[in-house]
Every structure is written in structure tokens, then in C-alpha cells.
Amino acid sequence: MRTSTPALIAVDSVSSVALTSAARAALASIDRRKRSGISHWDASGLFEELGVADENAGRPSARTLLILYAADLAFRVRWEIAPALTAGRSVVAAPYVDTAIAFGRAAGLSGGWLKNLFGFAPPPSDRRFVEPARRQAAKTGDGFVEFGRDRATGTLSQLTGVEIVDRTAAYLRAAAKRRGGRMLKI
Amino acid sequence: MHEPPDEPMQRSRVDLRRIRQRAREHFTDPSARRGLLVAFEGPDGSGKTTQRKLFKTWLTAEGYDVVTTKWNSSDLIKPIIKSRKAVHSLSPEEFSLLHSADFRHRVEQIILPALWQRRIVIADRFLFTGLARDVARGLDLDWVLKLYEPLVWPDLVFYFSISPATSGRRITATRTPLFYEAGQDVTDVLDPVESYQRFITRVIREYESLALIFKFITVDAERSIGEQHHHIRQLFREGERRPWSEWNVDAVAEWLRVTGSEV
Structure with missing residues (x-):
């Protein structure tokens, strides 16, 4: 991507491994002098803290996890994304809003609630959706969807962990079709 | 976002209707006393914690099974908020979202389970605290x-009503307001006492709007502790037979669904 205006490139996927590869490729496509970096999930570290919480504290629901995702994203927007754009540099956000919305829809939450939740996030100038190979999607990763799959107490849709990942991927494919984002296969 | 068509989601919608009906029947069963949720709201220094404790003691003596939940108190989220407050790193959005997550976790883990067990839940601050502070x-x-x-x-x-001046006087009589309590993240005032006074004035303005919109029962928190307590007892007796609010059906059904408690 050779552009003179700063861009926010959103990269979304169910697989953290696929996200990392696609985000690096997206960053490499930007002129070195005009790029900032990659804004990753859990830059704020709050999920890391959540991951070591006592089991007696109770498992979070998918809804609670998504509110926390939004809190982390607000942190990323404030400290990584907005400053880069203000400085005239392009930035890659991997994952961004669509991964979280797809996870929430797969978990049975309403689209209206999810849209409001992420209403503060600036719209990306370019969207890329990454479809991982099935084997890769099933791998244990350390991204948000994997975290949600393993840690959420239960979902409204009452799907298993594997089904949640498949449903999230289906919602992401639908989003790519609707929004006209690029669908990459890794 | 478009919804990929599939059967499990349609089945889940049918199940949700059944669960909503079950929630309704549980809370409107005329043969059993239902759970009640009582919220104590008001600015810092309004004396609501004192009143909440007196109220709980009285309810327990009257034979009620009582559970208390406080604002920002979940074992899961509170430590995350505490560490970020300590380094003054929260923006208004992050502050709002983290408190909302803490609230949701307590709704699912404490409040709804207790209400389902027909207990009385006393909430020392409720979501209106989040609304008043976040809008301020x-x-x-x-x-x-x-x-x-x-x-x-x-x-x-x-709703424990006091003036900004009384709130400021009561809080600063014993200690210096903390950074976020004083709203120093948004007032840009270095002196915590002066910042608190400005911020609490905004918070009280929001509370007063919410009191009108959501029909709070206002308690004059400038009256004596004993007078307030007896007033609360009387108001509780008048209010405890109110019908269950149908507005709650979505939250209860979601909780039943997520926890699998409907089985």
C-alpha cells in the first residue's frame, strides 16, 4: 500500500497466528517512512491480568469479555492508533473491531449492542480479513478468540468452543463480503 | 454485520422464548416471596453506606435473607481497575468500560443468582453511579x-440527596479526595479539594436528572441518621409489594442461558 495519507488498516481473524502474519505483511506494504507499527490485542495487559485471576473470582461471560476487549481497544486507540495517525503515520490494528463483533455475534449477543460498544473506535481506512487454514484455526493461540473460547463461562448460543470459533469465522466472512474488505487466506 | 444463516441460532431463539417465560413465571409466582433488589445511590459523603448497614441489620432482624454488593467490588475486575487507578492511567472511556465490566460480572455472579434464590440484594451503588460519573x-x-x-x-x-457543598465538607473533613474521586482526570485542577468540588457539582447535577428520569425515591441526607433510617423502613414496606418489572426479563433470561441454570 503506497499512500500519502495516514491509514488505519484493520486486520481481523479468529486465529492469532494468522493475524500476526497478515499484520506483518500489511505493515511491510506501507512505505517505511510513513508507517508506525502494529497495534496488538491486549496492549493494555488487562487480559494478561485476567488470565491469572483466581478461579474463585468466577469466569467472565462473553459479554463481560467483550466489554473488556473494548476497554483494551480504547487504550490502544489512545496510546497507539490515534498518536500514529496524528503524526501522519499509518498503523495496523490486528485485531480490530470486526473480530470482537464476530465473536460477540457468534456468542449470541445483539448486533446493536456490539455496534454501540465499539462506537468510540475510529473507522479503518482499509479492512483485511484473514481466513486461516482449518488446521491453524484449531491450534492453541494466544489471541482474543482463543482466550474467549477457553475462558468464557458460557454463551447465549450454547455452542462449544470449537463451534464458537467456526461461527466467529463465518461472521467474519460475512463481514468481509458486506464491507468489501480483502479476504486473505493464510 | 450479516448473520450467516444456520439452524443452531434459530433453535437458540426458540429456546430463548421458553427461558424468558420461565424467568417471568419464577418472579411472578404468587405462592412465594420473590427476590428484591434495593439500590442505595448518591454522591460521596451522603451517608448511604451507613444507611445501607442499618437497613441490612433491620432486614435481617425481620427475617429476610440479605446479600450486599458494592460498587467496583468483583474479585475478577476490581484488581484490574485498582492497579490502573493507582497510576492514573485511565481515560474516561476506559474508566467507564472497566466499571461496566465489573458491574456485569457482579450481575451474573452475585445479583441475579441471589434474586433467583428469592433473597434481598442491597446494592451500595448501582449502574446509576456509572451513568452519573461517566456523563460528568x-x-x-x-x-x-x-x-x-x-x-x-x-x-x-x-437516592441520598445532599448539596455539593455538604458532600465536599464531609469528604474533606477526614481525608483528601483521591485522583479519580476528585475528577482530576477531567477537571485539570491540581488541587484535589478544589477539583472534587467542581466534579461533584457535575455528578450531583447528573444524579438529579437521573432521579427524575428513573423515579428514584429521594431521601434527604441532610436529616439525622435515625430519621433517614425510619423513613427508609417505611418506604421499603410501601415498595416491597411492587410487581416484578418486565424490563428485567432479558437480563434474567440471558443469565439463565449463559450459566445453563435453566436446565
């Missing part, structure tokens, strides 16, 4: 209110 920080009321959906409406909300 400049956030949009509609955005914040939707964060708390599906909404759980208390059966009674006691």
Missing part, C-alpha cells in the same frame, strides 16, 4: 446506558 466526565448518556444492557432494574432506588 463528558461521555454520552445513551452510549453509557447501553453498555449496561441488558438492564437490571432495582425494585427500589433510594
Whole structure:
């Protein structure tokens, strides 16, 4: 991507491994002098803290996890994304809003609630959706969807962990079709 | 986002209707006393914690099974908020979202389970605290209110009304207000006492709007402790037979569904 205006490139996927590869490729496509970096999930570290919480504290629901995702994203927007754009540099956000919305829809939450939740996030100038190979999607990763799959107490849709990942991927494919984002296969 | 068509999601919608009906029947069963949710709201220094304790003691003596839940108290989220408050690193959005997550976790882990068991839940601050403080920080009321959906409406909300001057006097009599308590993240005032006075004035203005919109029961918190307590007892007796609010059906059904408690 050779552009003179700063861009926010959103990269979304169910697989953290696929996200990392696609985000690096997206960053490499930007002129070195005009790029900032990659804004990753859990830059704020709050999920890391959540991951070591006592089991007696109770498992979070998918809804609670998504509110926390939004809190982390607000942190990323404030400290990584907005400053880069203000400085005239392009930035890659991997994952961004669509991964979280797809996870929430797969978990049975309403689209209206999810849209409001992420209403503060600036719209990306370019969207890329990454479809991982099935084997890769099933791998244990350390991204948000994997975290949600393993840690959420239960979902409204009452799907298993594997089904949640498949449903999230289906919602992401639908989003790519609707929004006209690029669908990459890794 | 388009919804990929599939059978499991359609089945889940049918199940949800059944669960909603079950929730309705549980809370409107005329043969058993239902759970009640009573919220104590008001600015810092309004004496609501004192009243909450007196109220709990009285209810227990009257034979009620009582559970208390406080604002920002979940074992899961509270440590995350505490560490970020300590380094003054929260923006208004992050502050709002983290408190909303803490609230949701307590709704699912403490409040709804206790109400389902027909207990009385006393909430020392409820979602209105989040609304008043977040809007005072400049956030949009509609955005914040939707964060708390599906909404759980208390059966009674006691609002302890005091002036900004009284709140400031009572708080600063014993200690210096903390950074976020004083709203120093949004007032840009270095002196915590002066910042508190400005911020609490905004918070009280928001509380007073919410009191009108959501029909709080206002308690004059400038009256004596004993007078307030007896007034609360009387108001509780008048209010405890209110019918269950149908507004709560979505929140209860979601909780039943997520925890698998409907089986």
C-alpha cells in the first residue's frame, strides 16, 4: 500500500497466528517512512491480568469479555492508533473491531449492542480479513478468540468452543463480503 | 454485520422464548416471596453506606435473607481497575468500560443468582453511579446506558440527596479526595479539594436528572441518621409489594442461558 495519507488498516481473524502474519505483511506494504507499527490485542495487559485471576473470582461471560476487549481497544486507540495517525503515520490494528463483533455475534449477543460498544473506535481506512487454514484455526493461540473460547463461562448460543470459533469465522466472512474488505487466506 | 444463516441460532431463539417465560413465571409466582433488589445511590459523603448497614441489620432482624454488593467490588475486575487507578492511567472511556465490566460480572455472579434464590440484594451503588460519573466526565448518556444492557432494574432506588457543598465538607473533613474521586482526570485542577468540588457539582447535577428520569425515591441526607433510617423502613414496606418489572426479563433470561441454570 503506497499512500500519502495516514491509514488505519484493520486486520481481523479468529486465529492469532494468522493475524500476526497478515499484520506483518500489511505493515511491510506501507512505505517505511510513513508507517508506525502494529497495534496488538491486549496492549493494555488487562487480559494478561485476567488470565491469572483466581478461579474463585468466577469466569467472565462473553459479554463481560467483550466489554473488556473494548476497554483494551480504547487504550490502544489512545496510546497507539490515534498518536500514529496524528503524526501522519499509518498503523495496523490486528485485531480490530470486526473480530470482537464476530465473536460477540457468534456468542449470541445483539448486533446493536456490539455496534454501540465499539462506537468510540475510529473507522479503518482499509479492512483485511484473514481466513486461516482449518488446521491453524484449531491450534492453541494466544489471541482474543482463543482466550474467549477457553475462558468464557458460557454463551447465549450454547455452542462449544470449537463451534464458537467456526461461527466467529463465518461472521467474519460475512463481514468481509458486506464491507468489501480483502479476504486473505493464510 | 450479516448473520450467516444456520439452524443452531434459530433453535437458540426458540429456546430463548421458553427461558424468558420461565424467568417471568419464577418472579411472578404468587405462592412465594420473590427476590428484591434495593439500590442505595448518591454522591460521596451522603451517608448511604451507613444507611445501607442499618437497613441490612433491620432486614435481617425481620427475617429476610440479605446479600450486599458494592460498587467496583468483583474479585475478577476490581484488581484490574485498582492497579490502573493507582497510576492514573485511565481515560474516561476506559474508566467507564472497566466499571461496566465489573458491574456485569457482579450481575451474573452475585445479583441475579441471589434474586433467583428469592433473597434481598442491597446494592451500595448501582449502574446509576456509572451513568452519573461517566456523563460528568463528558461521555454520552445513551452510549453509557447501553453498555449496561441488558438492564437490571432495582425494585427500589433510594437516592441520598445532599448539596455539593455538604458532600465536599464531609469528604474533606477526614481525608483528601483521591485522583479519580476528585475528577482530576477531567477537571485539570491540581488541587484535589478544589477539583472534587467542581466534579461533584457535575455528578450531583447528573444524579438529579437521573432521579427524575428513573423515579428514584429521594431521601434527604441532610436529616439525622435515625430519621433517614425510619423513613427508609417505611418506604421499603410501601415498595416491597411492587410487581416484578418486565424490563428485567432479558437480563434474567440471558443469565439463565449463559450459566445453563435453566436446565
